[in-house]
Amino acid sequence: MSYDTLRVIWWLLLGVLLGGFAIADGFDLGTAALLTFVGRSDVERRVAINSVGPVWEGNQVWLILGAGAIFAAWPALYAASFSGFYLAMFLVLAALIVRPVGFKFRSKLDDPRWRGWWDWALCIGGIVPPLVFGIAFGNLFTGVPFSFDADLRMHSDISLWSLLNPFALLCGLVSLSMIVTHGAAWLNYKTRGPVQDRARFILPFTAGAYIALFIVAGVWLSHMDGYSLTSLTTPNAPSNPLAKNVTHGLPGWLANYAAHPLLYLLPLAALASAVLAIVLRKRSGLSFLVSTTVPALTLATAGVALFPFLLPSSSQPGASLTVWDASSSKLTLEIMLGAVILFLPVILAYTAWVYRVMRGPVTRQQIEASSKTSY
Amino acid sequence: MDIVELSRLQFAVTALYHFIFIPLTLGLSILLGIMETVYVMTGKTIWRDMVKFWGVLFGINFAMGVATGVTMEFQFGTNWAYYSHYVGDVFGAPLALEGMMAFFLEATFVGMFFFAWDRLSKVQHLIATWALAMGTNFSALWILIANGWMQFPVGAHFNADTMRMEVSDFMAVIFNPVAQAKFVHTVSAGYVTGSVFVLAISAWFLLKGRHIEFAKRSMTVAASFGFASALSVVVLGDESGYTAGQNQKMKIAAIEAMWNTEPSPAAFTVFGLPDLASHTTKFEVQVPWMLGLVATRSIDTPVPGISELVGQAHDNIKDGMIAYGALLAVRKTPQDPAPRTLLDAHVANLGYALLLKQQRPDVQNATEAQIQVAAASTIPNVPVLFWSFRLMVACGFWFIALFGVAFWLSAKRKLDSHVWFLRCAIFSLPLPWLAGELGWIVAEYGRQPWAVEGILPTALGVSTTAAGNVLLSLIGFAVFYTALLAADFYLLVKYIRLGPDDILTRPVGAAKEDAA
Numbered sequence: 001m002s003y004d005t006l007r008v009i010w011w012l013l014l015g016v017l018l019g020g021f022a023i024a025d026g027f028d029l030g031t032a033a034l035l036t037f038v039g040r041s042d043v044e045r046r047v048a049i050n051s052v053g054p055v056w057e058g059n060q061v062w063l064i065l066g067a068g069a070i071f072a073a074w075p076a077l078y079a080a081s082f083s084g085f086y087l088a089m090f091l092v093l094a095a096l097i098v099r100p101v102g103f104k105f106r107s108k109l110d111d112p113r114w115r116g117w118w119d120w121a122l123c124i125g126g127i128v129p130p131l132v133f134g135i136a137f138g139n140l141f142t143g144v145p146f147s148f149d150a151d152l153r154m155h156s157d158i159s160l161w162s163l164l165n166p167f168a169l170l171c172g173l174v175s176l177s178m179i180v181t182h183g184a185a186w187l188n189y190k191t192r193g194p195v196q197d198r199a200r201f202i203l204p205f206t207a208g209a210y211i212a213l214f215i216v217a218g219v220w221l222s223h224m225d226g227y228s229l230t231s232l233t234t235p236n237a238p239s240n241p242l243a244k245n246v247t248h249g250l251p252g253w254l255a256n257y258a259a260h261p262l263l264y265l266l267p268l269a270a271l272a273s274a275v276l277a278i279v280l281r282k283r284s285g286l287s288f289l290v291s292t293t294v295p296a297l298t299l300a301t302a303g304v305a306l307f308p309f310l311l312p313s314s315s316q317p318g319a320s321l322t323v324w325d326a327s328s329s330k331l332t333l334e335i336m337l338g339a340v341i342l343f344l345p346v347i348l349a350y351t352a353w354v355y356r357v358m359r360g361p362v363t364r365q366q367i368e369a370s371s372k373t374s375y
Numbered sequence: 376m377d378i379v380e381l382s383r384l385q386f387a388v389t390a391l392y393h394f395i396f397i398p399l400t401l402g403l404s405i406l407l408g409i410m411e412t413v414y415v416m417t418g419k420t421i422w423r424d425m426v427k428f429w430g431v432l433f434g435i436n437f438a439m440g441v442a443t444g445v446t447m448e449f450q451f452g453t454n455w456a457y458y459s460h461y462v463g464d465v466f467g468a469p470l471a472l473e474g475m476m477a478f479f480l481e482a483t484f485v486g487m488f489f490f491a492w493d494r495l496s497k498v499q500h501l502i503a504t505w506a507l508a509m510g511t512n513f514s515a516l517w518i519l520i521a522n523g524w525m526q527f528p529v530g531a532h533f534n535a536d537t538m539r540m541e542v543s544d545f546m547a548v549i550f551n552p553v554a555q556a557k558f559v560h561t562v563s564a565g566y567v568t569g570s571v572f573v574l575a576i577s578a579w580f581l582l583k584g585r586h587i588e589f590a591k592r593s594m595t596v597a598a599s600f601g602f603a604s605a606l607s608v609v610v611l612g613d614e615s616g617y618t619a620g621q622n623q624k625m626k627i628a629a630i631e632a633m634w635n636t637e638p639s640p641a642a643f644t645v646f647g648l649p650d651l652a653s654h655t656t657k658f659e660v661q662v663p664w665m666l667g668l669v670a671t672r673s674i675d676t677p678v679p680g681i682s683e684l685v686g687q688a689h690d691n692i693k694d695g696m697i698a699y700g701a702l703l704a705v706r707k708t709p710q711d712p713a714p715r716t717l718l719d720a721h722v723a724n725l726g727y728a729l730l731l732k733q734q735r736p737d738v739q740n741a742t743e744a745q746i747q748v749a750a751a752s753t754i755p756n757v758p759v760l761f762w763s764f765r766l767m768v769a770c771g772f773w774f775i776a777l778f779g780v781a782f783w784l785s786a787k788r789k790l791d792s793h794v795w796f797l798r799c800a801i802f803s804l805p806l807p808w809l810a811g812e813l814g815w816i817v818a819e820y821g822r823q824p825w826a827v828e829g830i831l832p833t834a835l836g837v838s839t840t841a842a843g844n845v846l847l848s849l850i851g852f853a854v855f856y857t858a859l860l861a862a863d864f865y866l867l868v869k870y871i872r873l874g875p876d877d878i879l880t881r882p883v884g885a886a887k888e889d890a891a
Contacts, residue, residue, distance in 0.1 A: 053486070053489075053490060054486035054487065054489070054490035054491070055483075055486055056486075057441065057482040057483070057485055057486055058479060058482045058483035058486060060482065061474060061478045061479045061482045061483075064445065064448060064474050064478055065471065065474030065475060065478065065479070067448055067449060067452070068448060068467065068470040068471035068472075068473065068474040069471045069474070070467075071448075071451065071452065071459065071463055071466075071467035071470055071471065072463070072464075072467030072468045072470065072471035073467070073471075075459055075460055075463025075464055075467055075539070076460055076463075078451075078452045078459050078463060078467070079452055079456035079457070079459035079460040079463065079838075080456065081452070082449060082451075082452025082453045082456070082459075083452060083453055083454070083456035083838035083839070083840050084840075086453055086838070086840040086844045086845075086848070087844055087847070087848070089449060089452075089453050090453070090844075090847075090848045090851060092449075093445060093446055093449055094851065094855065096442070096445045097442040097443070097445065097446065097855060097859070098442070099442075100438040100439075100441040100442045101438050101439060101442050101859055101862070101863075103438070104434055104435060104437075104438035105435070105438065105862060105863075105866060108435070108866050108869075108870070109866070109869075150706060151538060152460060152537075152538040152539070153457050153460075153839065154456055154457070154460070154838075154839060155839045156839060156840065238534065238536035238537045239537050240536055240537055240538070328463065328464045328467070328541075329464050329534070329537075329541040329542060331541070331542050331543070331545070332464050332465075332467075332468055332541070332542050332545075335468060335542070335545050336468060336471060339471070339472055339475060340475070343475040343476060343479075344475070347475065347479045347483075350479075350480075350483060350484075350506075351479075351483055354483055354484075354486065354487060357487065357491055357494050357495065358486075358490065358491065358494070373489070373492075
């Protein structure tokens with residue numbers, strides 16, 4: 001397999017892993033974000049928490065694997081994005097640290113203050129990651145100030161505040177509304193009683209917000225300057241981001257869509273799925289199934305617009321990281337592809353088995369019956 | 376403090392915190408598997424209760440391990456960006472494989488372990504428990520393959536076009552002898568930790584006269600598993616020492632405070648006060664021959680001392696400067712084969728030239744004085760290594776004694792008849808953590824000034840983010856982790872005091888009947 005084909009495959013796999021995270025961890029992040037809204041009493045909150053209790057930990061591994069795979073397959077991207085977005089990453093980490101502990105510790109004491117504190121921690125821990133990841137994604141379109149010296153050491157001067165530009169904030173809200181919708185669809189499907197009622201009530205509002213924000217972001221993007229490769233790059237060349245020229249300006253970020261109009265089906269399908277998730281909300285299983293496609297399609301929409309860019313640089317556009325110059329060596333990409341082909345089906349198989357074992361709704365009665373062992 | 380010191384301190388703090396929870400996860404997961412296997416084979420419900428009780432404590436600890444583990448994976452990118460770029464092609468792969476082979480397995484089946492008692496058959500649940508245990512242990516395997524490569528970077532080469540290390544032989548990376556020795560040493564240490572944990576808490580129950588049958592059975596499992604693990608940890612520690620003796624001579628010399636090469640076979644210094652300034656060790660008490668035998672497994676191979684190794688580093692730096700000069704020429708004229716040939720001839724010592732980067736960016740022009748400073752910087756902190764190592768080893772031998780006695784008492788069925796032994800077991804509770812943390816200090820602090828031995832100096836590996844950001848995150852982690860550790864400790868103590876009866880009063884079949 002040629003180096004450029006491998007790079008494109010790994011670009012797709014990057015999408016698969018991030019999409020896996022957005023879909024799988026998305027609904028438990030969304031559930032946590034909605035925790036204090038859907039659960040007014042302790043037992044209601046426990047219904048919501050235990051709806052994701054057995055599976056959230058496995059779901060979060062999509063993010064961990066995503067980070068590991070970026071490290072292995074796109075080391076330059078891993079280095080530049082994680083260090084460039086330093087404090088933003090710290091915020092995400094704080095949320096990811098609080099979640100496992102919150103789920104596990106919350107119901108271990110019978111003290112309402114203890115439980116209330118953890119409920120808010122879980123709620124914030126569910127809001128921060130989608131918001132920050134959305135903001136980070138938005139910054140990919142505006143470009144981030146970083147450059148490389150001759151030793152390929154990255155120099156960046158990115159403050160947390162500079163990440164909070166209007167377009168990025170909009171992307172943060174797109175991401176948040178998408179994940180909260182996904183969480184609402186999950187609770188609607190997996191719980192019964194007042195928790196389900198509230199989730200079903202809120203779903204049209206969050207999905208409606210997603211639809212509106214997604215359209216605004218799309219229109220905004222069509223008017224934004226994009227980054228484009230101007231010098232001929234060899235897709236098979238060794239990964240060195242200093243061997244190309246990039247301009248900022250026309251033709252903008254929709255160039256790929258203009259070249260291949262069929263790609264417009266991706267954002268249209270994302271919108272259609274969000275509408276369907278609302279329409280089908282009384283058939284909660286179908287509604288949830290439809291809502292799983294929304295994060296995947298949203299991510300695909302953004303990824304296609306960016307291609308071949310992974311992380312554009314606003315201060316030294318030529319240093320932008322692209323699919324053609326930020327990957328690992330050919331051998332590493334091959335080995336890791338082999339590992340994915342070997343392990344991903346196994347992972348999906350036992351994950352499916354776990355969901356099958358844990359099928360069926362979570363109810364108030366179950367929580368009360370197992371109050372010492374449930375989360 | 377500058378960015379390098381802050382980043383190192385943050386890594387040390389977060390890694391040492393992480394390793395409070397990991398060894399217990401490693402050890403308890405296997406002990407849970409053993410106990411549940413006995414339950415499935417004998418059908419005696421006390422064994423299921425044991426799995427559930429120790430499982431509650433396992434769960435509290437596991438959550439902390441997960442929470443502090445995410446930081447470790449992100450931190451290479453956030454704080455060690457140049458490291459990530461420079462070695463990511465090699466180092467990233469084991470981390471990604473850890474995600475695929477280990478994290479998914481443990482994280483998926485930990486949910487089954489806690490939530491699916493009533494939804495699975497006995498055997499199915501047993502499989503879930505073992506899958507969880509395997510997951511945690513695979514995780515240790517892959518992260519130690521990654522760490523082993525930092526100690527002994529095999530199977531990789533430098534690529535001048537991409538300015539980084541790239542994989543040339545992935546099998547060599549996986550079957551790195553240092554990684555293999557470290558893996559068995561580390562998981563054995565985890566098994567000892569889990570066993571001491573079960574032994575000490577059971578001893579406390581026996582002293583209080585509570586849950587006698589429960590505690591004696593738990594102790595029996597811990598005694599036999601712990602005894603085997605304690606032997607393994609010392610034997611494989613010896614293997615670690617031997618492989619380090621082959622590859623990290625400076626680390627061995629520093630652990631021994633061996634300032635000069637001695638006639639072989641070298642003596643082992645049991646006690647002494649190493650002095651960094653004068654390069655001497657005062658009040659030495661030595662065992663003749665022992666170091667030579669452990670480090671070289673021969674009586675005539677010399678173990679080089681620190682001064683000799685600094686001399687070698689000096690030569691390596693000068694050789695590396697030629698490589699760096701050639702690298703600059705390659706950049707200027709990429710098509711010209713001559714500088715590439717020159718680079719290839721000296722590339723093995725390129726990393727040594729990078730030691731000069733702290734003093735000047737144009738390392739090919741370094742002065743003799745600067746070379747000497749760089750060569751001297753290859754000496755790690757001798758007194759810290761010397762004492763960390765000795766304390767760790769002392770703990771290791773103590774565990775063999777403790778578990779040896781426990782094993783003998785359990786065979787005689789007299790586990791509860793000696794108060795002194797029960798007290799010993801309780802007082803031993805903190806020791807495996809002490810030994811584990813000291814072990815990592817020896818391994819990682821002893822690797823300094825290198826991030827990757829002979830390849831990339833630690834100081835060069837950092838990100839270029841503002842030092843204030845790192846200070847902020849360091850304070851954040853320290854405060855956050857300490858608060859969580861306090862909560863973790865509080866819950867553990869509370870649930871241990873409650874004991875198995877209180878935790879398990881609720882019939883566990885209740886949930887299923889309601890669902891049906």
